Amino acid sequence: MKITDNTIDASPTKRIYWSIIADYSTNTAISELIDNALDIHTKVGGTQKVIINIDMDQEQQTITVTDNAGGVKRDDLSLLVSPGQSGNDSDEHTIGIFGVGTKRAVVALSMDIKIFSRYQNQSTYLIEIDDTWISDTSTWILQSYQVDAIPDSTTKIELNKLRFVITDESIDQLIYHLSCTYANFLAAKTIEINVNSIPIGPILYGNWAYPPEFGPREYKTLLQVDTGKTVELKITAGLVTSSNPTGEYGVYLYCNNRLIVKELKSFDVGYVAGLAGKPHPQISTARFMISITGEPKYMPWNSSKSDLNPKHRTFQAFQQWFTNIVTEFSSLSRRLSGDWDNNVFKYSSGTIKQVALQNTEVTSMRRSYLPPLPKQKKSYSDNIKQKNNAVINSKPWALGPCETSIAIEWVLKQKLDQKNRIAFILLDSTLEIAFKDYLVNDSGKQYSDTTIKTMFGNRTNVHNEVKTLVFQSNTILWQKVDYYYKLRCKLVHERVTAGISDTDISNFKAIVQLFLINLFGLDLTEN
Structure with a gap:
C-alpha cells in the first residue's frame, strides 16, 4: 500500500x-x-x-x-x-x-x-x-x-x-x-x-621485447556489455626492453584513445598473492595495455577519468580472463629475471602476435595463448645456499662468508658508480673473517686468549699464521693476498680513493673463493 x-x-x-x-x-x-x-x-x-x-x-x-x-x-x-x-x-x-x-x-x-x-x-x-x-x-x-x-x-x-x-x-x-x-x-x-x-610531443609506451616464443600478444574482440551493445577491446601484453622496479610496468588503461591510468598494480588487475603476486622488481618487465573504444557510459573510468573503476560492468566482464594474462606474463618475467639482458632485453625488434578472440573466450575462459613457460631458474642466492647447506649445518661459522659472497654478487649486478669499491671492501672483509674463523674453529690448533688477541691485532700476523697451515708453498698466491690487502689499506686510509678495476674484482674474488673452498669446503660457483 x-x-x-x-x-x-x-x-x-x-x-x-x-x-x-x-x-x-x-x-x-x-x-x-x-x-x-x-x-x-x-x-x-x-x-x-x-x-x-x-x-x-x-x-x-x-x-x-x-x-x-x-x-x-x-x-x-x-x-x-x-x-x-x-x-x-x-x-x-x-x-x-x-x-x-x-x-x-x-x-x-x-x-x-x-x-x-x-x-x-x-x-x-x-x-x-x-x-x-x-x-x-x-x-x-x-x-x-x-x-x-x-x-x-x-x-x-x-x-x-x-x-x-x-x-x-x-x-x-x-x-x-x-x-x-x-x-x-x-x-x-x-x-x-x-x-x-x-x-608538446607524445609519450608512448611501446618498447616491447620479442624473446623467442614469448613475444608480445595483442588480443582483440568485440565485448558485449549490454543488450545489443559492444565495445572494442584490445589488450597488448608482453615484456619490455628495460626494467624499472619503481615505475613503468603494470597495467595501462586507455578509453577512447585517452590514457586514464598508467602503472596500475592493484589487486583488481591481478597484483595479489595467488595470481601475479605483489609488485616486485622480478616482474618489472611485464606491461599490459588495455584499450577500450565505445560509448562513454561503457568506459570503466572513475568520475575524474584518472583511475580504473573496478566495479564497472565492462571491466568485470573481462577481469578474470585479464588477470590470468597478467599472471602468466608476470610469471614469465620472474622466470627470466636471472639474466634479462640475454633472455629479454637483447630482443628489441619483432612483430606483435595478433590473437582474435570471441566474446565468450574473454568472459568465460582463462586462456592466454602462451606456450608453456620456461622452467624458473634458481637465483644465485638460493642455488649457493642449497649447495652449501650441509657445510653450513656442520660448520655454522661458514654461514657468514657464504652470505657475504652472495651479497657481493648482488652488489656487482647493480647500476652503482662505486660498486667495485663496495665489492672490494666486502671481499677483503670476507677473507679476513674467514681466516680468523678458520684459525679458531677449523685449524686443529689451540690458541690461548692472549695469543689470539696479539695475532688478531695485526692482519699480517693472521696471514702468516694461516700460511703455515694452507698453501705453504704457493708464494704467488700469498703475494696476491698481500697485494690486495695493501690496496684495501690504500682504499680505506688514503685521502685519494684508489681505483678498483673489473680485473681487480675478478682476480680478488677468485682468490677469496679459493680460500673458502679450501678452508671450509664452500662451493660458490654459480653452476
Missing part, C-alpha cells in the same frame, strides 16, 4: 562545487578542459586539427586555455556551468559522459573565471563565475554577455585568482601528464597542444 504523504526537494545545492575542488588536481582539471574541446570537436563534426593553447603566467599567476574545436552555441552555454548537464549523445565515442567537464575543472582551478565562446562564425558570448556566486546559495542564475568577437569556432577560458601556485615544477609536471594522457591523439596529429607556446 502507498499513500501520498509529502514532496521532497532533491534540487542540488552549490556545495557540489566545493566537493569538486577537493577531488581535482591541476593536471586532471586542465585535462578536463582538453577533453571538453575534443568532445565539442566530435559533436560539431569538425575535420580540422584541434589546436589547444595553454598559457601559464608565473608572474601574474593566471592561466588561459584556448581551443579552436568549434565553440559552444548560445543555447548550449548552460552546459558549461550547470552540474549534471551534458550535450553529448550517448552513442558518440566521446570522453565527457559526466557532463561536468568544464564546470568542475574551472572551479577546481580558479576563484575568478571568464569563459568566452564563439560557435563557428556567430556572436561571441561571455560567462563569468567567481567564489561570490558559488557561495550565494539563493540563486543558480548566471548572466551571459555578448562581447567583442574572438576567432571563429573558438573557446577561451581565463583563470585568475588560482587555487594553486604556478611553478616551473608544476609546468613540467603538466607537460609530462598531457604528453602521456593524449599521446595517441598527438601521435596521430589530430590535436596539437602548446604549453606556453611550446608544442
Whole structure:
C-alpha cells in the first residue's frame, strides 16, 4: 500500500562545487578542459586539427586555455556551468559522459573565471563565475554577455585568482601528464597542444621485447556489455626492453584513445598473492595495455577519468580472463629475471602476435595463448645456499662468508658508480673473517686468549699464521693476498680513493673463493 504523504526537494545545492575542488588536481582539471574541446570537436563534426593553447603566467599567476574545436552555441552555454548537464549523445565515442567537464575543472582551478565562446562564425558570448556566486546559495542564475568577437569556432577560458601556485615544477609536471594522457591523439596529429607556446610531443609506451616464443600478444574482440551493445577491446601484453622496479610496468588503461591510468598494480588487475603476486622488481618487465573504444557510459573510468573503476560492468566482464594474462606474463618475467639482458632485453625488434578472440573466450575462459613457460631458474642466492647447506649445518661459522659472497654478487649486478669499491671492501672483509674463523674453529690448533688477541691485532700476523697451515708453498698466491690487502689499506686510509678495476674484482674474488673452498669446503660457483 502507498499513500501520498509529502514532496521532497532533491534540487542540488552549490556545495557540489566545493566537493569538486577537493577531488581535482591541476593536471586532471586542465585535462578536463582538453577533453571538453575534443568532445565539442566530435559533436560539431569538425575535420580540422584541434589546436589547444595553454598559457601559464608565473608572474601574474593566471592561466588561459584556448581551443579552436568549434565553440559552444548560445543555447548550449548552460552546459558549461550547470552540474549534471551534458550535450553529448550517448552513442558518440566521446570522453565527457559526466557532463561536468568544464564546470568542475574551472572551479577546481580558479576563484575568478571568464569563459568566452564563439560557435563557428556567430556572436561571441561571455560567462563569468567567481567564489561570490558559488557561495550565494539563493540563486543558480548566471548572466551571459555578448562581447567583442574572438576567432571563429573558438573557446577561451581565463583563470585568475588560482587555487594553486604556478611553478616551473608544476609546468613540467603538466607537460609530462598531457604528453602521456593524449599521446595517441598527438601521435596521430589530430590535436596539437602548446604549453606556453611550446608544442608538446607524445609519450608512448611501446618498447616491447620479442624473446623467442614469448613475444608480445595483442588480443582483440568485440565485448558485449549490454543488450545489443559492444565495445572494442584490445589488450597488448608482453615484456619490455628495460626494467624499472619503481615505475613503468603494470597495467595501462586507455578509453577512447585517452590514457586514464598508467602503472596500475592493484589487486583488481591481478597484483595479489595467488595470481601475479605483489609488485616486485622480478616482474618489472611485464606491461599490459588495455584499450577500450565505445560509448562513454561503457568506459570503466572513475568520475575524474584518472583511475580504473573496478566495479564497472565492462571491466568485470573481462577481469578474470585479464588477470590470468597478467599472471602468466608476470610469471614469465620472474622466470627470466636471472639474466634479462640475454633472455629479454637483447630482443628489441619483432612483430606483435595478433590473437582474435570471441566474446565468450574473454568472459568465460582463462586462456592466454602462451606456450608453456620456461622452467624458473634458481637465483644465485638460493642455488649457493642449497649447495652449501650441509657445510653450513656442520660448520655454522661458514654461514657468514657464504652470505657475504652472495651479497657481493648482488652488489656487482647493480647500476652503482662505486660498486667495485663496495665489492672490494666486502671481499677483503670476507677473507679476513674467514681466516680468523678458520684459525679458531677449523685449524686443529689451540690458541690461548692472549695469543689470539696479539695475532688478531695485526692482519699480517693472521696471514702468516694461516700460511703455515694452507698453501705453504704457493708464494704467488700469498703475494696476491698481500697485494690486495695493501690496496684495501690504500682504499680505506688514503685521502685519494684508489681505483678498483673489473680485473681487480675478478682476480680478488677468485682468490677469496679459493680460500673458502679450501678452508671450509664452500662451493660458490654459480653452476
